[in-house]
Amino acid sequence: MEENAPRQARPAPGASIxxxxxAETLAMPPIRISxxxxxxYKDKADGSQWTLSGLRSGRTIILSAVAPGTGHRDRVSVDTLADNYEHVGCDHENFCCIEHRTHVMPHRGCMLR
Incomplete structure (x- = not known):
């Protein structure tokens, strides 16, 4: 087959391994929140809003306050997040949207903003 043949005519790549x-990963309970x-996320106790700004090892995360200058919450466990916070949406304006598979930064190309 010629290299300049249309894309549809080329064979599909083989399935990956x-x-x-x-066993440790399989034994972990499923994540109960997006x-x-x-x-x-909205804190159920005081109503403040927080943005997930980083994922850490050991099923912990970093939350940054939506209101500027009000702080960070580092190493919040995923279980604490599921119990004490409510998912309210995504910040398509300033972050990559993993859920919709769209890269936003640095060129801010998310179609959902």
Whole structure:
């Protein structure tokens, strides 16, 4: 087959080798809340809004306050997030939207803003 043949005519690449998960990973309970960089959560106790700005190892995350200058909450566990916070949406304006598979930064190309 010629290299300049139309894309449809080329054979599809072979299936990749599946990754085997460890027993420890399989034993972990499922995550009970939607996670993604840029997701916005409301604290059930005081109503303040927080943006998930980082994922850490050990099922912990970093939350940044939506209101500027009001702080960060580092190493919040995923279970604490599910129990004490409510997912209210995504910040498509300033973050990558993992849920919709659209890269926003640095060129801010999210079609959902």
């Amino acid at each position: 599946p990754v085997k998960l460890s 996670l993604g960089i840029g997701h916005v």
